[in-house]
Amino acid sequence: DAGVIQSPRHEVTEMGQEVTLRCKPISGHNSLFWYRQTMMRGLELLIYFNNNVPIDDSGMPEDRFSAKMPNASFSTLKIQPSEPRDSAVYFCASSHRLGYNEQFFGPGTRLTVL
Amino acid sequence: AQTVTQSQPEMSVQEAETVTLSCTYDTSESDYYLFWYKQPPSRQMILVIRQEAYKQQNATENRFSVNFQKAAKSFSLKISDSQLGDAAMYFCAYRSAYEGAQKLVFGQGTRLTINP
Numbered sequence: 001d002a003g004v005i006q007s008p009r010h011e012v013t014e015m016g017q018e019v020t021l022r023c024k025p026i027s028g029h030n031s032l033f034w035y036r037q038t039m040m041r042g043l044e045l046l047i048y049f050n051n052n053v054p055i056d057d058s059g060m061p062e063d064r065f066s067a068k069m070p071n072a073s074f075s076t077l078k079i080q081p082s083e084p085r086d087s088a089v090y091f092c093a094s095s096h097r098l099g100y101n102e103q104f105f106g107p108g109t110r111l112t113v114l
Numbered sequence: 115a116q117t118v119t120q121s122q123p124e125m126s127v128q129e130a131e132t133v134t135l136s137c138t139y140d141t142s143e144s145d146y147y148l149f150w151y152k153q154p155p156s157r158q159m160i161l162v163i164r165q166e167a168y169k170q171q172n173a174t175e176n177r178f179s180v181n182f183q184k185a186a187k188s189f190s191l192k193i194s195d196s197q198l199g200d201a202a203m204y205f206c207a208y209r210s211a212y213e214g215a216q217k218l219v220f221g222q223g224t225r226l227t228i229n230p
Binding site: 031 | 214218222
């Protein structure tokens with residue numbers, strides 16, 4: 001299995017621009033998670049989906065952030081408009097609902113907003 | 115809400131020695147999972163070891179073992195025979211066993227340095 005795939009790996013953009021991060025979960029996994037990692041706040045959940053349905057979006061910082069999962073093999077996290085404080089590493093993870101529900105993480109997207 | 119605390123921002127150990135990383139957590143739930151993740155400079159999050167709260171026996175994975183003290187809400191990681199490749203950030207994480215609360219709650223991390 002290829003593991004969780006995220007794109008792009010690095011993104012540099014200017015304040016005010018729209019940013020879209022993409023994630024392909026491991027085939028057969030039915031839960032998908034978006035986490036953000038910053039020096040100040042550490043690793044925190046933004047949103048997660050079960051069977052393509054958002055379950056907990058309490059970590060989404062504000063209306064500038066939105067996430068979608070149109071099918072079982074694809075999810076996007078969009079920031080519009082982006083701000084310098086959004087600079088962080090964004091991780092996508094997926095898990096199967098059975099057993100430990102171990103979450104497998106993607107390589108992350110490092111976002112820099114200038 | 116659950117919280118996870120790692121009180122050691124940095125630790126160092128000599129190669130081949132043993133080191134213990136501390137983690138405490140706060141929860142009112144009785145059933146949950148605890149994890150240790152490793153994040154090397156590549157930033158990939160790698161699961162090291164996991165523990166189910168209902169199991170009294172401490173989990174072990176090769177050179178990695180945990181000391182799970184449920185009453186004290188403590189979950190420390192012991193790395194034996196430390197190797198240079200163990201150098202990384204280590205994160206302790208909590209997850210509820212409740213199906214509707216699958217998110218991982220992470221501690222702030224401990225940076226482990228291995229001295230040759």
